[in-house]
Amino acid sequence: xxxxxxxGVSLQTHRRKPNLRQSDLxxxxxxxxxxxARRAAENGFLERFFDGDIVRRVFDACLGTGCDSIHLxxxxxxxxxxxxxxxxxxxxxxxxxxxxxxxxxTTHDWRNIDLLDTSFDAVICLGNSLCCLFxxxxxxxxxxxxxxxxxxxxxxxxxxxxxxxxxxDKEKIFADPTSYNISHxxxxxxxxxxxxxxxxxxxxxxxxxxxxxxxxxxxxxxFKRDELRQLLVEAGFRPERIATFSDYKEGYDxxxxxxxxxxxxx
Ligand SMILES: C[S@@+](CC[C@H](N)C(=O)[O-])C[C@H]1O[C@@H](n2cnc3c(N)ncnc32)[C@H](O)[C@@H]1O
Numbered sequence: 001x002x003x004x005x006x007x008g009v010s011l012q013t014h015r016r017k018p019n020l021r022q023s024d025l026x027x028x029x030x031x032x033x034x035x036x037a038r039r040a041a042e043n044g045f046l047e048r049f050f051d052g053d054i055v056r057r058v059f060d061a062c063l064g065t066g067c068d069s070i071h072l073x074x075x076x077x078x079x080x081x082x083x084x085x086x087x088x089x090x091x092x093x094x095x096x097x098x099x100x101x102x103x104x105x106t107t108h109d110w111r112n113i114d115l116l117d118t119s120f121d122a123v124i125c126l127g128n129s130l131c132c133l134f135x136x137x138x139x140x141x142x143x144x145x146x147x148x149x150x151x152x153x154x155x156x157x158x159x160x161x162x163x164x165x166x167x168x169d170k171e172k173i174f175a176d177p178t179s180y181n182i183s184h185x186x187x188x189x190x191x192x193x194x195x196x197x198x199x200x201x202x203x204x205x206x207x208x209x210x211x212x213x214x215x216x217x218x219x220x221x222x223f224k225r226d227e228l229r230q231l232l233v234e235a236g237f238r239p240e241r242i243a244t245f246s247d248y249k250e251g252y253d254x255x256x257x258x259x260x261x262x263x264x265x266x
Contacts, residue, residue, distance in 0.1 A: 018204055018217030022087045025216040028191045028207050029065050029091070033127075037187035038067060045248040046124075049155055049262060050077065055121040059149050061110060062129040066092035066103065073101040080120075082106045082113075110142035119151045127185060128161040128258065130228070131220040134201070139221075143235035150265040156237070159185065159260045163203060163222035168254075170198045182257035184247045198222075229261060237263040 046068075049055065056078055060069045063083035069092070072079045081103045083089045089105065096103045108114055110125075110133070123146045133139045146156050166173065166180070173180045177194040186193055190211055197204035203222045208215050233239050241264040246256035 018206075018219065019215055020217060020219075022085060024214065025207065025218065026065065026085075026087045026091050028209055028214065028216055029088075030067075030095070031191040031209065032186050032188040032193060032207055033065070033067050034186075034188040035067050035071075038185060039071065041184045041187055042248055045245070045260070046072070046157070047075075049157065050075070050122065055155070057119070057121050059120045059123045059146075061123055061125040061146060062127065063092050063103070063105075064088050064127055064129075066095040066099075068124060068126055069103060070096055070099050070101055073103075074099070078104075080104050080106055082108055082110075084109055110145055111138055112141075113145045113149065115149065118149055120149045120154055121151065122155045122157065123149050125156070125158040128159060128220070130158060131160065131163075131223060132218075134221045136231075139231055140234055143231055147236050147263075147265055152265060154265050156232075156263040156265070157260065158228070158232075158263070159258050160223050160228050161185075161220075161258055162254075162256050164225045165255060166195050166198055166203060166222065167224075173198070184257040228259075232261060232263055236265075238266050241266060 050072070058072055058077050058079045060072070060079055060081045063069050063081040065088060066081070069079050069081040081092070083092060083105065084107055092103060106115070125146060130139060130142060133142060150156060169179065173195060180194045191207055191209050193205050193207045195203050196206045201221065203220050205218045205220060206215055207217070229242060229244060232242055243250065243262045244252060245260040245262070246253035247258060248260060
């Protein structure tokens with residue numbers, strides 16, 4: 001077990017019962033993201049696709065605490081923000097109020113998005129969210145639903161944590177959790193996240209507030225190399241219409257923190 005520099009708080013990789021209390025997780029989430037740092041690391045990535053008048057209407061499939069929806073609302077886009085979890089919803093509403101914008105909320109499960117509107121210019125599913133679903137059939141169903149909401153030539157932008165790097169570095173991470181460093185998407189310095197269980201079909205992420213040693217956990221399905229891309233093709237996105245980015249740079253970097261896939265509906 002190593003100690004996080006400066007804080008004196010220990011990062012523990014031994015197994016213990018995960019704290020899955022949503023209120024604990026949600027209370028730490030904004031500090032885990034660090035909103036300005038997420039935008040800075042993105043370096044205008046969303047704007048590259050949303051610039052001009054081509055994209056006006058966006059469906060944010062997973063609002064979370066509102067970081068992406070609120071940013072897009074401030075750019076005058078029309079955003080429908082979906083959030084199934086009431087604790088996240090409440091936090092997002094508070095954040096929207098503080099930022100002077102109003103959320104248009106829906107509460108659908110991705111596997112059955114009960115919306116007749118299929119004319120969105122873009123659907124975003126960001127922050128490594130699809131891996132909240134474990135079953136391949138469910139993942140595929142969600143991607144089918146995201147595709148269904150898009151007009152022709154509309155864009156799905158979806159990201160994933162580079163779990164393959166976690167598998168590759170498993171021994172190193174267990175010996176020293178601080179060796180798992182990321183600086184994209186989840187950029188917080190006071191709340192940090194690292195895997196404490198790494199198995200083929202699940203990864204347990206621990207989120208630690210280094211100011212008070214509070215922890216919360218998420219259990220996630222770890223996509224393997226190319227797995228999500230393959231699912232996107234199965235969901236009907238043509239391979240030549242899927243552009244994959246590594247930490248917002250075009251191309252494939254095996255050491256990236258996250259991958260982003262920009263998929264155009266044919
Ligand atoms: C890791 S959080 C990411 C939130 C936000 N996009 C961000 O970047 O911070 C995962 C999100 O997926 C949502 N989610 C998980 N399973 C879902 C499902 N089956 N249907 C709809 N949303 C789901 C959660 O409620 C949460 O908003």
